[in-house]
Amino acid sequence: MDKIFLIFQREYLTRVRKKSFVIMSLIGPLLTVALFAVPVLIARMSDTDKTVAVADAGNLFGGRMPEAKDDIRFVPTTADLAQAKRAFRESKHDALLYVPRQDLANPGGFQVFSRKGLGVSLESDIRRTVNLQIENQRLTASGIDRATLDKLKASVDLETVSLSDEGEKSSSTGVSTGVAYLCGFLIYMFIFIYGVQVMRGVMEEKTSRIVEVVISSVKPFQLMMGKVLGIAAVGFTQLALWVLLSVGISSVMAGSVSPDKMVEARVNRTTAMVRTDTAQDKAAKKDGNVAAKITTALRNADLNVPLIVGCFLFYFLGGYLFYGALFGAIGAAADNETDTQQFMLPVTMPLVLTFVVSQAVLTTNPNGSVAVWMSMIPFTSPIAMMMRLPFGGVPTWQLLVSMGMLILGFLGTIWLAGRIYRVGILMYGKKVNYRELSRWMFYKG
Template sequence: MRNIFLVIRREYLVRVKKKSFLIMTFLGPLLFAGFYAAVIWIAMGSVDTKTVQVIDESGLFKNEFKDSEAIKFKYLSSTINSAKSNFQKSGANALVYIPREVIREPKGVRIYAAKNVSMELKGDIEKTIEREIENIKLSRAGITHKILEDSRVNVSSETISLSDEGEKTSSSGAATAIGVICGFLIYLSVLIYGTQVMRGITEEKTNRIVEVIISSVKPFQLMMGKIIGVALVGLTQFSLWILLTIAISSVSSSLIAKRVPENSKVMVQGMDKVKSAEMAVQQAGGVDNPVAEVMKAVNSLNIPLIIGTFLFYFIGGYLLYSALFGAVGAAVDNDADTQQFMFPITMPIIFSFVFAQFVLRDPDGGLAFWTSIIPFTSPIVMMVRIPFGVPAWELILSMVLLVMGFAGTIWIAARIYRVGILMYGKKVTYKELAKWIFYK
């Protein structure tokens, strides 16, 4: 065990002292926030106001097309032929022609443009015309807007779980969001840090450093030290990202609060009064509060169970796949040769993430059950299922099989590692790997 701890210490310190680790850990949240801020700024600044000319022969759509920051509508009284001939000189982006018999022949609407118009603009124009035609037909049938408004009903149902503990409020939306986030984090971490284990072993083998290390450390101890060391690096990075994100959010909130003008305090006080009134209405069974709904949805989940199982499946999935990645790194001489062995390892990870999309539709179906039991897919799929509620026996069976799974993969990887780590200049095949496993 002492040798394993020494390897873990070496792997951890070497990686956390690298400039790339420090840069990505401390600047990662800032770069991530800056990237999205730049995207939003570019998106907001790149919106050009477009001018759309309208010729309405029916006379039914006057002032129905509403101007916005992106689109300005201009009604023309000329004929369509005259408008088409002057279109290039007008500088307009599009010309909409509405025929006289548009109600009887709605397909007669035409949109002219020097270039193809965007799908968004085309859709807005079509929806406006469709809505007005519907209103006219309903009015002719004696149906007014008031009747339509009174007939519209908003149904907001509340889901309640029935269990041995009694009735308990649940939220499908919160369960879906938490499940997807947990599954994606495991998917991403297994690929990133598992690949780091493989590349670290390949690099040491290529540089012949491993020949010196192996003289005082057993191959199994070296492999386990690398796997656990990289795992600790990953946990350190994730923890720092979470802390830095919270710190950046707190600082940003305080800066925004300080920049609020003094004369806006009255407005804030007024808003507080409005919020108090809204809360009173809600307590009386009135309008729903989105923030309260979100907090209620989160509180309906078993957060301690989700956190505990996430840590278990995070570690279990990482150990299972990193052992296989380590075996591949020991079997080849360079990164180029790893491609033929990477495919069968990464496919179960990718498939499990794809299966998770179907599991969200039916968390208790046959596909959900079997993929959450099989060790190669259970770390991701089971984390998607847990927020919806999983029977205790299924969860225990999945955990036991995952422990057996990574114990088996570590044994196989160690058998390959002890032979391949000192083998050079030979193209390894799957048949050769099978022989290494049973070497004495």
């Protein structure tokens, strides 16, 4: 244990003292926020009002253009197609919609002209507007008023309740899905980032011949164990710093955007310029409604936070230790990163497969047979179990079996990696294949 601790200490201090570690620990939360915020900001900045000219030869709109919605408005133009095209070329309109004469029972022949191709969003808005207008005319012909039909429609909010032997608990599918993906994503990234560091560290020692001196004092199993645990501690340290910094940044942002300041800013903007309820105002109201729904869902979601946090830390560490040993074995078997590619695919495929399956199965049926088995197998359990836990309903025995199998899996992989490590670290310039690796595992001595 003393030798493992010394190797652990060396691996930890060497990496923590690097400038790259300090820089990434400080800017990591900012990069994470930017990863989600920048695309939204770019999308909002790119949203500009679109104008569509309508050549209504079929009198579909009856001389009344649809009201401007969101970022699109319709303006009338001459019904003659040739003249409408000439006017469109001279104007700054984004598109020209031509409505031919037709039978409402079988509509068709609509054309949309644009200068440089039509965007997906604009095309969808135009199609939706035309479909709505055809529906309105069909309703009128049938003697049904659109306003009456709209009153008949219903939109209800469902309160989801988890009913179990422990009693009734409020739940939120949306919040549970978000928590599940967040936990799974963090474990996925941690395994890849720090697992690759284990692999590179082993290859560096192998190519620099330092390991020939080290291996004379410690056993390969001790060296591998100390290296994997040391890099795991580095990852935990960085994660703790990210959490603390994220909480600090969130607190500062929450303080700078207090309700009083938001009201004051709103009053100032309204006083500065008097305007009607434009599309931007409607979008802001819509965003506010969405934000209110999200806040309510978070408040009503009855998540077992202590269980989720505790299991996250366990699978966070257990998943890394399991895969870190495998990455270390790959580093011992190869001389450079090019040679590692043939061994990386079988190791990383279970992680990628878990994420692919999670979208179709784990989050839609978290207690199904596929989800249960994936949460038991050590190759997939770190992500699969964390995908299931936020939804609740995971039996205690399944959780204990999953944890026990992950611990056994880690011990098995660390033993396997040690067997490969003791031979691979002394091999230079030899191309290794799977058959050769199987021989290394059973070498005596």
